[in-house]
Amino acid sequence: MFAMPTDKPINKPAYWLILSQNKLVRLENQSTFILARHSELEFVSQYLNNAVRVGQYQQTDCYMLDMEQQAPDHSNAELIGLRDALMSENDDAFNIIARAWQVAVFLRTHRYCGQCGSQMQRVDRELATHCHRCQHRCYPRISPCIIVAIKKQQQILLARGRHHKQGMYSTLAGFVESGESLEQAVHREVMEEVGIKIKNLRYFDSQPWPFPHSLMMGFLAEHDSGEINVDGEEILEADWYAADSLPVTPPEFSIAGRLIKAALRK
Structure with missing residues (x-):
């Protein structure tokens, strides 16, 4: 399945694609894929509950974490443009980064129901948002x-x-x-x-x-x-x-x- 919101990270090494504004966060001496346990990511601890598994990279689980417009509070962090990141990675990395950004855009733009205006809720068993007032459900746009x-x-x-x-x-x-x-x-x-x-x-x-x-x-x-x-x-x-x-x-x-x-x- 594409991405399961219920696939919450457990405290074992995983790859993380951290988005800030419209860019990827890169830490010193690492690629845009940050290999870490979630307990080691203190500078994004408040966002961990919103992590979405977007597949596997190098046979290791990979999660997307969206800080939205917040800048990373980390002395060794820099922001890398998506196009630059995509052009510097291999084909497997390209697909995962592309997926992570598309998931982030979907969640950013579907907070409210397009039919009645109520707040949408994430669905547990699939990547979708659902309005409990009018039963409208949305999936990522392609x-x-x-x-x-x-x-x-x-x-x-x-x-x-x-x-x-x-x-x-x-x-x-x-x-x-x-x-x-x-x-x-x-x-x-x-x-x-x-x-x-x-x-x-x-x-x-x-x-x-x-x-x-x-x-x-x-x-x-x-x-x-x-x-x-x-x-x-x-x-x-x-x-x-x-x-x-x-x-x-x-x-x-x-x-x-x-x-x-x-x-x-x-």
Whole structure:
């Protein structure tokens, strides 16, 4: 099961992902995964009852502890941005960190019932919140998002989005709308963002992406017709690039990086 609020930590060594504000707490000489008994975590003792088990890391239980907006009162603590933490860890660590952040966002944003406004209570047997007044129950939100690498002969389409870091180019992506299939979403997003048609669409892989709760579903496709015409809103620049003249692209741990590599390999 995804995460069980009833899996409370016992006093044995476990890994801890401690969140403060929108960042991870790192202690001196440790990674973002803090290996400790819960009795050794005095600086977060008041939050221990809210710990949530988010799986295992290196065959050891791993718990998420959310300090919300409180800064850690620890002389050797520093705050690490989530993106920086994700980029510095391996695949197993990425999945656990992504899960921990998504659980934290869910619990932060579901304190009150969206139907009647009453205070929500955590459910013991599953990761959910429940309103005892109107019986409304909420589960963690997952937003499906497509991402596609498009190839034209020996070149790949790469675009610079409004929210990309300066100089970063990537594949096209967008959220799936209500009533759409994944394939319909790919065709629509490509047409809306760069004005071309694609063909030979095929599924590649998926990856959870915790900004804040996306599930990226990757596709490979080929150019069919049309010239690039960016929308100027989501996409600011786009062009076709050969493998030996790529701009700055996402790292290979990300699904965008793997899509780029796979498209240029074929």
